[in-house]
Amino acid sequence: MFGRARRRQAEPAEFPAEWRIVLRRRWPLWGQLSSAERERLEQLTLTLLDRFSFEASNEFELTDEMRVLVAAQAALLVLELGVDAYRKVRTVIVHPATMVVKGARRTGSGGLMTDAPTRIDGQAHYRGPILLAWDSVVYDARHPLRGLNVVFHEFAHQLDMLDGVVDGTPPMDDDARERWTEVCTAEYETVRRGRPSLLREYAGTDPGEFFAVATEMFFTRPTAMAEQHPDLYAVLSGFYRQDRALPTTS
Numbered sequence: 001m002f003g004r005a006r007r008r009q010a011e012p013a014e015f016p017a018e019w020r021i022v023l024r025r026r027w028p029l030w031g032q033l034s035s036a037e038r039e040r041l042e043q044l045t046l047t048l049l050d051r052f053s054f055e056a057s058n059e060f061e062l063t064d065e066m067r068v069l070v071a072a073q074a075a076l077l078v079l080e081l082g083v084d085a086y087r088k089v090r091t092v093i094v095h096p097a098t099m100v101v102k103g104a105r106r107t108g109s110g111g112l113m114t115d116a117p118t119r120i121d122g123q124a125h126y127r128g129p130i131l132l133a134w135d136s137v138v139y140d141a142r143h144p145l146r147g148l149n150v151v152f153h154e155f156a157h158q159l160d161m162l163d164g165v166v167d168g169t170p171p172m173d174d175d176a177r178e179r180w181t182e183v184c185t186a187e188y189e190t191v192r193r194g195r196p197s198l199l200r201e202y203a204g205t206d207p208g209e210f211f212a213v214a215t216e217m218f219f220t221r222p223t224a225m226a227e228q229h230p231d232l233y234a235v236l237s238g239f240y241r242q243d244r245a246l247p248t249t250s
């Protein structure tokens with residue numbers, strides 16, 4: 001039961017076996033983690049379940065399965081950064097399916113404004129809730145090779161917002177930031193100009209979306225990114241302090 005996650009801080013808590021089954025069944029990336037990483041990810045997941053307040057949209061019932069699949073994927077991004085990286089996240093609102101939002105927003109490469117209703121599968125607000133569409137959460141978790149993951153995307157926005165601005169550069173030291181800016185600017189321009197890139201066109205919307213889309217690719221298809229965009233892979237690997245690409249066999 002969900003209540004089991006609530007615990008005193010000091011002792012490592014037991015990760016319910018049925019949640020492990022959920023992750024194994026729903027999330028292939030789980031199987032690629034080392035057993036040490038899985039143990040740490042379980043502890044981070046329990047902490048995030050304690051800290052986040054999960055809410056369901058109207059007439060939708062939240063289950064432990066939903067909370068666990070979201071929290072575990074969010075935990076992967078901060079496996080080495082620690083859960084405090086999400087200190088500004090309070091509420092995660094889960095919708096059953098793709099949402100339609102109204103009001104002016106930017107769209108596509110070039111950042112044109114539109115006020116037409118737009119279909120979204122997630123949204124992150126500064127100091128506000130993260131919105132997720134459950135059907136997209138499930139589908140993206142199940143099919144990592146598509147390079148899309150709404151949980152990674154929205155939680156990456158939260159990391160970006162830690163320094164108060166959404167500019168595609170989360171907090172990092174000056175040396176790292178210099179290299180980061182150089183590499184990301186070049187890769188962003190590649191997408192904006194429609195040149196071949198592993199990153200989808202949406203990455204060209206603005207630097208914030210670039211970082212979120214690049215994060216999705218870094219965690220879902222790390223080996224492809226390391227091969228096709230080695231510089232981008234290197235700066236993301238430096239920021240997340242994770243090296244997820246499989247070693248080349250040559």
Ligand SMILES: [Zn+2]
Nearest residue numbers: 153157209212
């Ligand atoms: Zn976004």
